Each structure stands twice: as structure tokens, then as C-alpha cells.
Amino acid sequence: xxxxxxxxxxxxYKSGMVVTVNEKPSYKEVKEALCAKFKESKDxxxxxxxxxxxxxxxxxxxxxxxxxxxxxxxxxxVELWENPEDNEKTEDKDKENINAQQILDxxxxxxxxxxxxxxxxxxxxxxxxxSDGSVVLIGDVNPGAEVIAKGNIFVMGSVRGMVHAGKDGDxxxxxxxxxxxxxxLRIADLITIPPEGDDKDYLSPEAAYIxxxxxFIEEFLQKRK
Amino acid sequence: xxxxxxxxxxxxxxxxxxxxxxxxxxxxxxxxxLGKKVVLIDTDIGLRNLDVVLGLxxxxxxxxxxxxxxxxxxxxALIKDKRYDGLFLLPAAQxxxxxxxxxxxxxxxxNDLKKDFDFIIIDCPAGIEQGFKxxxxxxxxxxxxxxxxxxxxxxxxxxxxxLDANExxxxxxxxxxxxxxxxxxxxxxxxxxxxxxxxxELIGIVPDDExxxxxxxxxxxxxxxxxxxxxxxxxxxxxxxxxxxxxxxxLDGGGFFARLFGKFKRK
Numbered sequence: 001x002x003x004x005x006x007x008x009x010x011x012x013y014k015s016g017m018v019v020t021v022n023e024k025p026s027y028k029e030v031k032e033a034l035c036a037k038f039k040e041s042k043d044x045x046x047x048x049x050x051x052x053x054x055x056x057x058x059x060x061x062x063x064x065x066x067x068x069x070x071x072x073x074x075x076x077x078v079e080l081w082e083n084p085e086d087n088e089k090t091e092d093k094d095k096e097n098i099n100a101q102q103i104l105d106x107x108x109x110x111x112x113x114x115x116x117x118x119x120x121x122x123x124x125x126x127x128x129x130x131s132d133g134s135v136v137l138i139g140d141v142n143p144g145a146e147v148i149a150k151g152n153i154f155v156m157g158s159v160r161g162m163v164h165a166g167k168d169g170d171x172x173x174x175x176x177x178x179x180x181x182x183x184x185l186r187i188a189d190l191i192t193i194p195p196e197g198d199d200k201d202y203l204s205p206e207a208a209y210i211x212x213x214x215x216f217i218e219e220f221l222q223k224r225k
Numbered sequence: 226x227x228x229x230x231x232x233x234x235x236x237x238x239x240x241x242x243x244x245x246x247x248x249x250x251x252x253x254x255x256x257x258x259l260g261k262k263v264v265l266i267d268t269d270i271g272l273r274n275l276d277v278v279l280g281l282x283x284x285x286x287x288x289x290x291x292x293x294x295x296x297x298x299x300x301x302a303l304i305k306d307k308r309y310d311g312l313f314l315l316p317a318a319q320x321x322x323x324x325x326x327x328x329x330x331x332x333x334x335x336n337d338l339k340k341d342f343d344f345i346i347i348d349c350p351a352g353i354e355q356g357f358k359x360x361x362x363x364x365x366x367x368x369x370x371x372x373x374x375x376x377x378x379x380x381x382x383x384x385x386x387x388l389d390a391n392e393x394x395x396x397x398x399x400x401x402x403x404x405x406x407x408x409x410x411x412x413x414x415x416x417x418x419x420x421x422x423x424x425x426e427l428i429g430i431v432p433d434d435e436x437x438x439x440x441x442x443x444x445x446x447x448x449x450x451x452x453x454x455x456x457x458x459x460x461x462x463x464x465x466x467x468x469x470x471x472x473x474x475x476l477d478g479g480g481f482f483a484r485l486f487g488k489f490k491r492k
Contacts, residue, residue, distance in 0.1 A: 122424060123386075124382045124383060124385055124386030124389075125379050125380070125382040125383035125386065126383040126386055126387075127386050140422075140424070142382050142422055143375075143379055143382070143422070144379050144382065144383060160422065
């Protein structure tokens with residue numbers, strides 16, 4: 001898929017948002033692209049307190065004007081984030097310590113981008129659900145049934161069959177289900193099977209995702225203490 | 226008797242050997258004993274068994290293929306069971322194969338029979354090919370037979386999916402050959418385990434019972450044997466089919482026979 005490279009790309013971190021300026025454009029173009037992005041998903045970006053820049057450099061004055069623009073759109077005070085790269089490195093390291101909670105958070109960010117579709121049915125043996133986006137399935141995936149998606153798979157029910165998220169190699173894809181005991185679970189090009197004797201007869205919501213090139217399965221509901 | 230609410234029920238399972246034919250024979254005889262007018266259709270062309278289980282093998286002159294292709298009149302092909310009032314059998318052909326009948330012919334056959342019977346019970350062959358398609362063609366309800374084994378449950382699941390795809394959504398589950406001793410030891414799936422996966426309405430359970438083999442060999446379905454546990458299971462199912470509300474047979478606690486005799490004393 002040849003996608004036109006956008007003038008800017010955004011990346012959200014815990015401490016703020018980093019804008020990467022991809023090409024050498026005029027200040028005006030950057031401003032328009034940035035305003036458009038923020039206006040489009042105002043609600044989603046609400047809460048961003050710091051705005052950093054990297055890539056093609058602009059002048060400090062221009063940075064400050066951009067930050068001002070963004071705070072106007074968000075109707076909130078946003079400050080310039082100096083040297084976002086340093087923080088980025090530490091947060092990228094955090095990625096190695098990523099947990100199911102953060103994985104699931106990602107689903108919201110990606111819901112539109114990954115073309116999430118909803119289905120309400122129980123997949124029985126021999127039935128296959130294929131999607132070129134993410135899938136939310138309300139029902140069970142029985143043994144012998146398959147769900148294959150380019151994006152994420154979320155099953156509001158029990159998974160006993162085969163599920164494959166990120167079929168085209170998306171390693172950030174995940175599988176989440178109210179009960180995860182698949183015959184086989186695949187994410188991108190990794191394949192795993194649940195350990196033997198792991199057959200629970202109660203619901204325990206779990207998510208499977210890739211970390212350090214391995215598939216991890218973890219309960220995603222935080223335990224109350 | 227009003228014949229308007231004739232029910233066409235297909236007995237199917239996907240997997241072979243789980244007891245479709247035995248179930249068909251027992252439900253048929255059971256319904257006849259309740260005073261219903263019943264016809265059993267064996268669609269397992271080339272591997273017919275239902276006539277043997279019913280002990281009617283030597284009375285076959287014409288069969289299903291003759292009837293749908295017009296080689297004989299439908300009435301000529303129907304074999305009346307002299308032991309049970311109101312029970313008829315339409316046997317399968319043994320020397321042809323599944324392609325000898327089409328889906329359209331089966332639909333027409335079922336519609337023709339609806340006028341004269343309360344229940345039309347279709348014995349489906351194993352598999353999901355032409356024979357299965359023929360068997361479900363005219364049906365508006367299905368009883369899916371399974372045993373508490375993963376392979377049988379898997380195939381039942383597949384069958385339910387195919388029934389749904391063919392718009393037969395009125396389907397019920399019959400769990401056959403349950404062995405209480407094994408369930409208790411955790412060596413066999415219990416009713417809940419099966420229902421958990423298949424998630425359709427349960428019409429009844431039938432415990433494993435040696436009497437079934439004996440009665441099959443004799444050509445006399447277990448449902449008429451008051452001492453047979455499987456017979457009791459089938460009697461409950463036929464009552465439910467005719468609209469009665471019967472509680473599920475209890476399989477645990479106390480010996481089978483203790484409870485069975487208890488039942489007789491009450492009667």
C-alpha cells in the first residue's frame with residue numbers, strides 16, 4: 001500500500017505528544033496540517049500538556065506559535081516540550097515493560113485506523129471470520145472455527161478455536177477475550193498454543209500480545225485489592 | 226385429528242455411530258405409543274439401517290427413491306408397522322446412492338406427507354454432503370444427536386452451523402450414551418460441558434444402556450422396554466416433542482436402578 005507520506009506524524013507518549021516533521025515544508029503547511037489533525041480528533045488529544053517537535057527543525061519562534069495554536073484548539077494550556085527525544089528513549093524502553101492494560105488502550109487509538117468491525121454471532125466448527133481490519137466478536141469461537149484479522153481481535157465470549165491477529169505481519173496486534181483457551185493462537189507470524197492443563201472452567205478475561213518477540217498472555221482486568 | 230401442525234424433524238449428527246438411527250426408531254415408536262401418527266424416512270440411501278432397527282426389513286417392496294421418482298405411489302412405499310398403531314416407515318434404497326434423490330424431491334415429499342401425519346421424522350446419514358442436504362431439505366426442526374466425546378461434539382457444532390446457514394434455527398440437542406460412572410470420575414464430559422460449547426436447547430439425555438444393543442438386534446426399540454434406562458430417556462424426549470413439560474432425567478445420586486424401581490412403585 002503506497003501511502004502518501006504526510007507532512008507531520010504524531011506520536012502520543014505518557015508525558016506528551018511528539019510531532020515529527022517529515023519533510024521540509026513551509027511553516028504554513030506544518031501549521032495547517034497540525035491544526036487539521038488536532039481539530040479532527042480534539043477529544044482524543046484533550047489532556048495533552050506538552051508538545052514536542054523533532055525531524056526537520058523550525059525556528060523556536062515558530063514552535064511557540066504552533067504550541068499556542070494547539071492550546072487554542074484544545075482550549076487548554078499546552079507548553080513546549082524541549083528535547084522530547086530524551087524522554088522518548090526512556091519511554092521506548094517502557095515499551096519492553098508494556099502490559100495488557102496499555103495494549104488494550106492502544107485499541108481505542110487504533111479503532112478507526114484499523115477499521116474495527118462488530119459481529120454478533122457464535123462461530124461454530126468449520127466457520128471462518130476473516131477481516132481486513134480489527135474485529136469485535138460478540139459470541140464464542142468454538143473449536144474448529146477460525147477468526148483471522150489484519151488488526152486486533154476482541155472476543156466477548158470464549159475462544160476455543162483458532163484466532164490469528166495481525167495476519168499481514170502486524171506485531172502490534174493483539175487478541176483479547178473473556179476466556180482465552182484457543183486450540184492455537186497466532187499474532188503476526190508467531191504461533192502459540194496454551195499450556196496443557198490450563199483449562200479453566202470460569203471466565204478470566206485475558207489478552208495476548210507480542211513482547212520481546214514472544215506471545216504473552218495476561219489477565220487484563222485489574223484485580224481489586 | 227387436526228394435521229395442520231405437522232412437524233418435520235430431521236435427526237442428524239455429522240459424526241457417524243452416535244445413535245441417529247436408534248434415536249429415530251425410538252422417537253418414532255415413542256410418539257406412536259403416545260397416539261401420534263408418525264412416518265419415519267430413512268435418507269441414508271445405500272446404507273439403510275432404520276428398517277433393520279425397526280424389524281421391518283423383510284417387508285420392503287418399494288423405497289424412498291421409487292416414491293420420489295414416481296416408480297410407485299407414495300402410499301405403496303410406506304410400510305405400516307403392525308405392532309404400533311400410526312407408525313409408518315419410508316425405507317431408503319439400498320442399491321442406489323445419495324445422488325438418486327434431489328433436494329427439491331425431498332421438499333415435495335415432506336410437504337406431501339405433512340397432510341397425513343403429525344410427525345415426519347427424517348433419519349439423516351452421517352456426513353455433510355448430498356445425503357445431509359437432502360435430509361434437511363424439507364425439515365423445519367432438527368434434533369442434533371451427540372455423545373459426550375470431543376469428536377462428536379465438534380461435528381455436532383459443525384452441523385448446527387450448517388443448519389443455521391440453511392435457516393433451520395429450530396434445533397435441539399440430544400446427548401446420547403452418557404455414562405454416569407465416567408462422568409463422576411471426571412473421565413467423560415458432562416451435560417454442562419457439552420452445552421457450554423454447543424449452546425442450544427437440550428431436548429433430552431439418554432444414558433448408555435446395554436438394552437439398546439439387545440433391542441436393536443431384536444428389531445424392537447428400547448423405548449417400549451419399561452426396564453430400560455435409555456428407553457426412559459427416549460420416552461421423556463417424545464413427551465417433550467409432543468408438548469409436555471418433563472424434567473430432565475437425573476443421572477447422579479443414588480443408583481440408577483434404585484430410582485428406576487422407585488418410579489415403578491409410584492406407578
